Amino acid sequence: MKQPIPQEFDTPTYRDVLSQFDAAAEWFCLDTNIWKRLRLPQRALCVTMPIRMDNGDVHVFQGFRVQHDSSLGPTKGGVRYHPGVNLGEVAALAMNMTWKCALVGLPYGGAKGGIGCNPKSMSRRELQRLTRRYTAEIFPLIGPDHDIPAPDVGTNEQVMAWMMDTYSQQRGYAVPGVVTGKPICIGGSLGREEATGRGVVYVAIEAMKHLGISIEGATAAVQGFGNVGSIAARFLSETGIKVIGVSDSTCGIYNSRGLDIQDVIAYKKDRHTLEGYPDGEMISNEELLELECTILVPSALSGQITEDNAGRLRCRMVVEGANNPTTREGDEVLKEMGIFVVPDILANSGGVIVSYFEWVQDLQKYFWKEREINERLQEIIITAFNRVIRFSVSENIVMRRASMSIAIKRLADAHLARGLYP
Numbered sequence: 001m002k003q004p005i006p007q008e009f010d011t012p013t014y015r016d017v018l019s020q021f022d023a024a025a026e027w028f029c030l031d032t033n034i035w036k037r038l039r040l041p042q043r044a045l046c047v048t049m050p051i052r053m054d055n056g057d058v059h060v061f062q063g064f065r066v067q068h069d070s071s072l073g074p075t076k077g078g079v080r081y082h083p084g085v086n087l088g089e090v091a092a093l094a095m096n097m098t099w100k101c102a103l104v105g106l107p108y109g110g111a112k113g114g115i116g117c118n119p120k121s122m123s124r125r126e127l128q129r130l131t132r133r134y135t136a137e138i139f140p141l142i143g144p145d146h147d148i149p150a151p152d153v154g155t156n157e158q159v160m161a162w163m164m165d166t167y168s169q170q171r172g173y174a175v176p177g178v179v180t181g182k183p184i185c186i187g188g189s190l191g192r193e194e195a196t197g198r199g200v201v202y203v204a205i206e207a208m209k210h211l212g213i214s215i216e217g218a219t220a221a222v223q224g225f226g227n228v229g230s231i232a233a234r235f236l237s238e239t240g241i242k243v244i245g246v247s248d249s250t251c252g253i254y255n256s257r258g259l260d261i262q263d264v265i266a267y268k269k270d271r272h273t274l275e276g277y278p279d280g281e282m283i284s285n286e287e288l289l290e291l292e293c294t295i296l297v298p299s300a301l302s303g304q305i306t307e308d309n310a311g312r313l314r315c316r317m318v319v320e321g322a323n324n325p326t327t328r329e330g331d332e333v334l335k336e337m338g339i340f341v342v343p344d345i346l347a348n349s350g351g352v353i354v355s356y357f358e359w360v361q362d363l364q365k366y367f368w369k370e371r372e373i374n375e376r377l378q379e380i381i382i383t384a385f386n387r388v389i390r391f392s393v394s395e396n397i398v399m400r401r402a403s404m405s406i407a408i409k410r411l412a413d414a415h416l417a418r419g420l421y422p
């Protein structure tokens with residue numbers, strides 16, 4: 001498909017996500033009309049928000065909400081607070097959410113939101129004002145039957161609580177199902193906070209079984225020590241895999257004997273950084289990615305594994321905790337090197353799977369036990385993993401292509417069944 005990308009979406013992340021889709025669509029011989037449609041988001045809203053800062057100044061922030069495709073149901077996707085947020089990146093992440101939901105069989109399309117801001121340098125009161133104003137601005141687009149936000153980089157359950165409250169105030173009654181990843185006391189789900197990291201570990205273990213690698217002697221390195229990275233590291237070490245390196249935006253830490261992850265989590269919680277952690281050697285983020293290990297789990301931002309560093313990776317497999325951590329060129333290098341990649345739309349789908357459970361519980365007003373949630377998560381994600389493996393082996397294609405093809409097939413069926421309006 002040689003159609004130009006509209007200027008407003010044309011960013012490196014959008015090009016990466018689109019090129020993966022184009023390659024899979026071409027291989028799959030996707031109907032050209034559906035192909036053209038899915039290359040672009042269905043709706044994109046840009047908003048500006050004047051916010052009174054604590055020092056009395058007014059700062060105007062820019063935010064976005066993009067809905068990629070609603071053919072399978074309401075749209076679903078996180079909200080990112082980061083200085084680098086732009087429309088093209090949000091649109092790319094929304095597109096990725098469409099593939100992810102379709103791949104694991106959820107009744108959702110993909111969406112994403114974000115605000116260009118640095119939450120680390122803002123006070124709680126500033127963040128609350130910004131979140132409430134953002135929610136008010138995107139109010140026409142969201143709702144339990146329309147589009148359901150969730151946390152992503154730089155946002156957390158508190159931000160979701162403010163979003164839920166702002167939306168509910170406008171409606172005049174409590175609407176817990178408008179967001180997921182909120183605190184349990186207002187309709188959040190048990191197990192949601194750990195869900196993405198837990199899912200990453202479930203698929204990592206399945207991948208090891210597939211490759212015939214035993215847990216004994218296996219090692220892991222995890223980039224990013226936020227929600228996804230710290231929890232994945234915790235579950236990996238609880239499973240018996242030695243986590244030899246972790247990193248955050250400030251630095252990385254390495255210990256060949258294995259890090260005590262609970263201790264690292266406590267240190268990070270206390271100091272808000274990994275810098276200065278006593279039981280490990282300080283390393284750079286680049287060095288962390290290049291550690292010799294069994295499993296590398298990138299769990300930070302997009303575009304971390306590129307054509308420049310992919311050739312220096314010394315892991316047996318990459319399990320993509322983050323969204324789009326590997327560029328198109330980086331992916332080609334990994335393929336040539338024979339590194340097994342569990343793609344983001346499969347590896348980190350645990351978050352949206354348990355978000356789906358949270359939404360179902362909110363709509364039913366009936367809440368499940370944590371054991372039930374974890375078991376259902378495991379069943380869905382492992383079933384999806386095995387489907388992808390079977391397809392990948394039978395067609396002799398890599399896991400990313402197989403995952404994308406399964407997702408595209410489900411979307412194509414839905415689009416063809418529904419037809420065009422008007």
Ligand code: NAD
Nearest residue numbers: 152153154196224225226227228248249300322323348351
């Ligand atoms: P988070 O804000 O909780 O954590 C991000 C972490 O990355 C932080 O530790 C930060 O210090 C670190 N980081 C930032 N820049 C870095 C860099 N250059 N090098 C190393 N570390 C860096 O965010 P999160 O929710 O854990 O999300 C991480 C990734 O996982 C994102 O790509 C997100 O889209 C994806 N994801 C998150 C969820 C979820 O449920 N939270 C679900 C699916 C995918």
